[in-house]
Amino acid sequence: MFRFFKKKPITPESSVEDQSPTLASQEVEHSPDQIAEKVIVPETAAEATPALSPQTPFRRSSFAAALGGSGIATPESLLPAVPIEPVEVIQPIEQIALVEPIEPVEPVIPEQNQEKKASWLARLKGGLAKTGQSIGSLFVGVRVDEALFEELETALIMADAGVEATEQLLTALRLRVKRDRIEDAEAVRQALREVLTEHLKVLEKPFDVGRVKPLVVMITGVNGAGKTTSIGKLAFALQHEGARVLLAAGDTFRAAARQQLIEWGVRNKVDVIAQEGADPAAVAFDAVHAGRARGMDVVMVDTAGRLPTQLHLMDELKKIRRVIAKADPTAPHEVLLVVDGNSGQNVLAQIRAFDAAVGLTGLIVTKLDGTAKGGTLAAVAAGSQGVRPVPVYWIGVGEKIEDLQPFVAAEFAAAVVG
Numbered sequence: 001m002f003r004f005f006k007k008k009p010i011t012p013e014s015s016v017e018d019q020s021p022t023l024a025s026q027e028v029e030h031s032p033d034q035i036a037e038k039v040i041v042p043e044t045a046a047e048a049t050p051a052l053s054p055q056t057p058f059r060r061s062s063f064a065a066a067l068g069g070s071g072i073a074t075p076e077s078l079l080p081a082v083p084i085e086p087v088e089v090i091q092p093i094e095q096i097a098l099v100e101p102i103e104p105v106e107p108v109i110p111e112q113n114q115e116k117k118a119s120w121l122a123r124l125k126g127g128l129a130k131t132g133q134s135i136g137s138l139f140v141g142v143r144v145d146e147a148l149f150e151e152l153e154t155a156l157i158m159a160d161a162g163v164e165a166t167e168q169l170l171t172a173l174r175l176r177v178k179r180d181r182i183e184d185a186e187a188v189r190q191a192l193r194e195v196l197t198e199h200l201k202v203l204e205k206p207f208d209v210g211r212v213k214p215l216v217v218m219i220t221g222v223n224g225a226g227k228t229t230s231i232g233k234l235a236f237a238l239q240h241e242g243a244r245v246l247l248a249a250g251d252t253f254r255a256a257a258r259q260q261l262i263e264w265g266v267r268n269k270v271d272v273i274a275q276e277g278a279d280p281a282a283v284a285f286d287a288v289h290a291g292r293a294r295g296m297d298v299v300m301v302d303t304a305g306r307l308p309t310q311l312h313l314m315d316e317l318k319k320i321r322r323v324i325a326k327a328d329p330t331a332p333h334e335v336l337l338v339v340d341g342n343s344g345q346n347v348l349a350q351i352r353a354f355d356a357a358v359g360l361t362g363l364i365v366t367k368l369d370g371t372a373k374g375g376t377l378a379a380v381a382a383g384s385q386g387v388r389p390v391p392v393y394w395i396g397v398g399e400k401i402e403d404l405q406p407f408v409a410a411e412f413a414a415a416v417v418g
Contacts, residue, residue, distance in 0.1 A: 121411060123397050128374045128415040134159060136418020139189040144182060149174065152192070159416070160344040161375030165382035169195055193417045200409035202381050205362070205391035207334075207406070209243050214291040214299045216324060216331035218284075220317060220358065221338035222350060223305035226366040228257060230338050230396065231302055232264030233404035234364070237394075239268060243297040248287030249274035250320065253304040253313075261302055267401075280304065280316065281323035288327035301332070308353030321358050334361045336393065341368035347376050348385045355388060362393040365407075369397040374416045 135155045142148055149170060156166040172195045173188070182188055209215055221227040228251065235245045247265050249272055251257035258274050265272035271294075273287040284301045291299035303320060306313035324331050337354050339347045354360055368374065381389050392407040 121415075123369075123403065124395075124405075124411060125415045125418075126369070126397070128368060128397070128412075133418060135192075135416065136189065139185040142185050144177065144185055144188055148185065148188070156375055156378075159375030160373040160379065162345065162348075162379035162382065162384040164384045165199070165375070165378040168382055169199060169378065172199070189417060193413050196378065196413040196417060197410045199378060200381050200413060202389045203363075203377060203392045204407060204409045205393065207362070207393045209238065209241070209297055212330065212333055214246070214288075214296045215333050216288055216291070216328060217298060217300045217334040217336060218303065218321060218324065218332040218358070219300060219336045219338065219364075220303045220354060221305055222307055222340075225305065225338045225340045226396070227251075227305055227338040228260050228264070228302055230364050230366055230394075230404060231261065231300055232268065233396065233401050234394065235264065235268045235270055235300065236401050237404060238298055239270070244295070245270045245298045245300065246287060246291045246294065246296040247272045248283050248299065248301040250280040250283045250287075251302045251304040252278060252280050252283070257302070257304070281320045284320050285323050285327045288324060288331060292328075308350060308357075314353075314357050317354075317358055335359055336362045336364055337390070338364045338366060341365050341376065341395075342373060344373045344376055345379065345385075348379060348387050351380065351387045351390055352385065355390065360388075360390050362391050364394045364396070364404075365392055366396040366404075368395055374412075377412065 135152070138148065138151050138155060152173075153166055153170055156169065157163065161169070169192070173192055176182070176191045176195060177188060180191070182191060219227060219231055231247065235247060238245050245268070247261055247270060249258040249261045251261070258276065262272045262274060271290075273283060273290055275283055275286075280303060287299050287301060290296075301320070301324065303317060304313065306317065308314065321332060321335070335358050337351060337360050339350055341347075343350070351360065351363070363380075365377065377392060379385075380387060380392075383389055394404050395407050395412070396404045
């Protein structure tokens with residue numbers, strides 16, 4: 001294991017400074033940053049021996065001192081340390097950009113899926129209980145005659161279904177009762193549920209995430225409709241479907257809007273593009289580029305709440321859309337309007353104004369819990385007051401993060417009719 005050298009005549013040892021520099025020392029003089037000093041950590045204090053400097057040449061005296069110590073020196077400790085070049089560790093861009101990595105979504109087994117579905121239907125029926133009771137109570141202990149249809153007409157109008165939608169629904173219901181010769185009130189209610197489902201089918205449309213990457217979604221609405229909260233809930237829902245989401249705090253008019261969206265980002269473990277006091281269009285522009293660079297699936301841009309009568313804010317909304325198109329010529333791919341389910345027929349005016357300004361592609365209906373105006377979507381489907389039947393992607397009936405669910409016509413009709 002060890003090499004032994006022939007004994008040479010003893011000559012006065014010169015100091016280390018007087019000796020000619022070795023190859024290792026020459027390398028140190030030329031490139032000192034490339035030398036990594038090797039340190040040996042002893043197991044006990046008694047075994048500790050001073051490590052040889054890589055610049056000190058080998059001498060028999062050092063060799064003898066090493067063997068004569070209380071411990072036995074290893075061969076590695078006797079050899080000069082080899083220069084080690086530092087290694088640069090490169091991390092992926094996505095890992096640096098994210099505050100925390102997104103946790104993998106656990107697969108949902110069918111039993112859990114059925115339980116969640118039943119829980120959602122119960123919450124939906126509970127949220128629309130006022131509307132369901134006002135309509136469903138008409139079919140208890142009554143005869144199937146003209147008086148029943150008159151009371152049903154009044155109940156639908158009171159639920160803000162509107163005159164046009166009410167006429168369409170009652171006409172289809174009369175034909176169904178006459179064709180099938182229905183004489184039982186409960187059977188009439190079942191027929192009304194089926195007629196309302198067919199009426200609302202025009203609003204049912206799945207939200208396709210994977211058709212383009214990133215999918216740029218521009219979200220707007222009036223003040224107090226629950227726009228920012230809906231964005232946080234929607235980010236949660238999309239993440240559980242396996243999508244990577246990036247948020248943009250484009251609402252720079254409201255003081256706490258940026259902090260509120262950042263809080264939703266922390267809760268959902270997603271990044272938020274935010275700039276204090278910046279132009280909303282500039283924030284949206286940066287978010288689109290960031291979403292493309294980070295490989296995101298969805299980029300959601302929050303905008304300031306505004307009334308349709310605030311023309312300067314509506315012009316700002318148009319500007320945001322134009323700037324997003326400069327970042328991506330095909331964007332925004334979705335323009336969603338968040339509406340309050342308690343607004344009744346006022347929802348039609350909002351849809352008409354925002355659709356004319358930015359071209360809506362979908363709706364998010366919030367705060368349906370406790371409302372007696374659940375028939376508003378029937379008015380939207382009927383195209384009342386000249387509105388276009390814009391698809392309804394999601395509806396919300398509570399404050400919990402999972403209370404925002406996709407709109408299904410059959411489920412909504414069952415909750416409204418009771």
